[in-house]
Amino acid sequence: MKIHDWATGPYPARVRIAIAEKNLRPRVTFVSVNLRKGEHKKPEFLAKNYSGTLPVLELEDGTFIGECTAITEYLDALDGAPVLTGRTPREKGVIHMMNKRAELELLDAISVYFHHATPGLGPEVEIYQNAEWGLRQRDKAVRGMHYFDGILKQQPFVAGEAFSMADIAVIGGLIFADLLKLPVPAECEALRAWYARMQERPSVKNRVTMSEPAD
Numbered sequence: 001m002k003i004h005d006w007a008t009g010p011y012p013a014r015v016r017i018a019i020a021e022k023n024l025r026p027r028v029t030f031v032s033v034n035l036r037k038g039e040h041k042k043p044e045f046l047a048k049n050y051s052g053t054l055p056v057l058e059l060e061d062g063t064f065i066g067e068c069t070a071i072t073e074y075l076d077a078l079d080g081a082p083v084l085t086g087r088t089p090r091e092k093g094v095i096h097m098m099n100k101r102a103e104l105e106l107l108d109a110i111s112v113y114f115h116h117a118t119p120g121l122g123p124e125v126e127i128y129q130n131a132e133w134g135l136r137q138r139d140k141a142v143r144g145m146h147y148f149d150g151i152l153k154q155q156p157f158v159a160g161e162a163f164s165m166a167d168i169a170v171i172g173g174l175i176f177a178d179l180l181k182l183p184v185p186a187e188c189e190a191l192r193a194w195y196a197r198m199q200e201r202p203s204v205k206n207r208v209t210m211s212e213p214a215d
């Protein structure tokens with residue numbers, strides 16, 4: 001299978017981490033799409049993903065699957081032994097909820113801040129910007145950091161007692177925050193400690209190989 005992505009991107013990181021956690025790296029070929037040149041907004045890419053975002057999974061039969069959550073669910077189901085998306089109905093429900101909350105309250109909010117209140121991917125790509133909206137979303141993301149800090153004060157992982165897709169989504173959010181130099185508030189000690197632990201996971205540490213685009 002192929003993953004069309006941008007090696008150092010926060011959303012691509014989510015799928016790269018999932019691939020590593022499932023030991024699928026030997027079965028995957030990464031195809032780099034240059035966001036800074038707007039390749040993801042060109043017709044040939046939009047034919048792969050109407051939303052014009054990365055990553056996109058391309059299967060051997062030509063099926064394209066966009067959206068990090070959907071790609072992760074596919075990967076996790078491949079060997080019939082899900083470890084990232086839940087084994088029981090309760091686990092699946094809680095993980096899905098916390099994964100979506102990580103997108104709504106943290107990762108997607110930081111993405112809006114990036115695209116609207118910073119130069120983002122440059123004027124060729126950022127054809128409309130609203131700085132006030134971007135700054136409001138930045139503030140929402142900081143509130144989200146406090147929320148996840150509260151969660152992680154009570155439990156070792158974002159969705160409970162085990163590492164899951166929801167942790168990967170929060171990791172993606174903090175990768176994006178790091179890229180934008182948006183600090184995790186000092187008082188969010190549980191979130192900071194959790195993130196330090198996550199960064200020690202080989203799937204997180206080794207998600208980009210030396211031969212891939214630096215930026």
Ligand SMILES: N[C@@H](CCC(=O)N[C@@H](CS(=O)(=O)O)C(=O)NCC(=O)O)C(=O)O
Nearest residue numbers: 006009010011012052053054055067068
């Ligand atoms: N909802 C999508 C969002 C994906 C997304 O925004 N990806 C970024 C890639 S990266 O910034 O994380 O590297 C993108 O394509 N951004 C390009 C753009 O929004 O123009 C998902 O979950 O896959």
